[in-house]
Amino acid sequence: MSDRIDVRKTYKLYVGGKFPRSESGRSYEVTDRKGHFLANAAMGSRKDARDAVVAARSAFPGWSTATAYNRGQVLYRVAELLEGRRSQFVDEVAAGEGLTTRKAEAAVDEAIDRWVWYAGWSDKIAQVHGSTNPVAGPYFDFSVPEPTGVVAVVAPQDSSLLGLVSVLAPVVVTGNVAVVLASEERPLPAVTLSEVLATSDVPGGVVNVLTGRTTEVAPWLASHMDVNAIDLAGAPADAVTELQVAAADNLKRVVRPEATDWARTPGPQRMLAFLETKTVWHPIGV
């Protein structure tokens, strides 16, 4: 038995590719399912949320105009790095969700494979959900999906990594940028994921991760006029209507929460929810 004292990690926010503490100077205790202390997580504020939106907006032009092939490569590399951090994720998921190691491993493996699944969509979504339109006239008319912009993601509260990946990957794979509000009681895998993203080729600002009180921060994201869409997957049931009302101010695209088995392979819905369709007309003639 070694007498060595281990070096513990500080769990911080992830904004614009950097790891700030909350500007509010606050933190909150994160415990495992039995109530044992795990870490102090940053308690993000309204200001942190607004900073994250600014960082996301400034990353949007570059990320959304990268080729689909490039985005696919970059996101696939994230999966490679997730695999390398597998044991760390397993520990955090097991502690936070109160799972056996075996169940935590299954959840982490599924999360990595889910990330790969979404990475593969990057250069396929337009081919599957775009179209040429046989209009009745001498026009070439086609429709292409385009990312909607800055997407706020209220991550699932229960499934701290698999659920998170299942709502984050579909946002960014198509060229959107994200501000994620991590699971309030189980935020540690989200912070570790942000460390993976920081060492990948995903440009800073494409994904921003906030930790803190969902009921405090989510309303600021829902009402923010420079946020284009919001996924309410992890919003508390009694706050959903209020958040939707706030989101209506600038007609955010809203994905409402519903009971979801995160282990099941999803369909394309979560990608489509954050895509606009652009239709182009061009005359045909000599």
Place this chain on the structure above:
Amino acid sequence: MAVADMGSKKFDYAPAPESRAIVDIRPSYGLFIGGQWVDPTDGHAFKTISPSSEEVLAEVSEAGPGDVDRAVKAARKAYDTVWSKLPARERGKYLFRIARILQERARELAVLESLDNGKPIRESRDVDVPLVAAWFFHYAGWADKLDHAGFGTSPKPLGVAGQVIPWNFPLLMLAWKIAPALACGNTVVLKPAETTPLTALLFAEICQQADLPPGVVNIVTGAGDTGRALVEHPGIDKVAFTGSTEVGKMIARSTAGTGKKVTLELGGKAANIVFDDAPVDQAVEGIVNGIFFNQGHVCCAGSRLLVQESAFDEVLESLKRRLSTLRLGDPLDKNTDIGAINSLEQLTRIRELSEVGESEGAARWTVACELPDKGFWFPPTVFTGVSQAHRIAREEIFGPVLSVLTFRTPQEAVEKANNTPYGLSAGVWTDKGSRILWMADKLRAGVVWANTFNRFDPTSPFGGYKESGYGREGGRHGLEAYLDV
């Protein structure tokens, strides 16, 4: 040197050869069957040479019918016992692995391709190999998304695919064949071309590095007889062939009545149509790229240039000036634009057809450039005064030879462009978008490039109309060839 001459004067560069030390060519190669290197049992051996130096690179096995049979059986066994049982996303992960190893070993593959094929390193390094990796990457992602591809729910693979590929883009054609086949859940037996087997054999090694289950990919080297044995083998469910229209027709006949699914990507005689409102410099770059890329060994090459009469003088003058700056020589030199002709046989055909061009009355113009003493070389050549009846306007030369015709109206351009049994590709150069789309509507060709030429992408379906074959490779459409739909 007067400023006016600058454009036509070739600058002298010091040689800048890519080192070949990175490739480790074995003296001899067996066949890659069931995940192992095996000697042929009823075949022989042949030598593969570097077409730029005629140096022997390696001795390669020629698979006989018994060897082909072994390979098909290995592929069947792998299909039945492993590959068809593997969850789709695990299949995809193998393809991602292969894509990554291809990227990691990119330089090695590029050098080997240029050595064995004769194409400039600039092309193998910047075009072939990156596209090869991209192809695997793209189809890796399809493996677990076939339900979304528009072929109904849970489309099924075919089984064992027999694939025969040409020598012009050896590794790229391998990728076009193997990536979608594996993604859809098939196993394959692939025969690379006789003159360019080495990158396919290196690919076999990459499959081993990726721990791909034995028998999923089998590589049998050989010539036409090996290819025939593979195509006609009763144990395969699918034939995919890229090559000449003549052989394509033979395959269509020999597979008749067998129930095998067949896709063919064959020859072409593409029209590259230049209107007088096109930006000339840009068009000339496109014309050069269209016919002199890869020494014109391109089935979709823009081998017939159709120039609007009013722009003829300007385009031709600019074209000749540009061609005079092309550098022909050592394929491994990073400054080389034009490499070696792939084989003596091909060189002979290019020479013959060029002589026919002259004897039928077309005017021949060739870039004045020195040809290396050893190896197979043909300088960039342009024929003017070509009529539609001339053989050089009708037959695929598959070399750096451009036939120039003229037209007056868009209708005439379309008629001339479509006046061919082929229909693989076409090019249109004009500033007017509506005309591009009008032309694209009327052209009977599988790919139409507008104000660009010879663009390839794993998401973009490629394939021909008419006698350029059937089936499409690339993107969502490319899945159909390997699914039971």
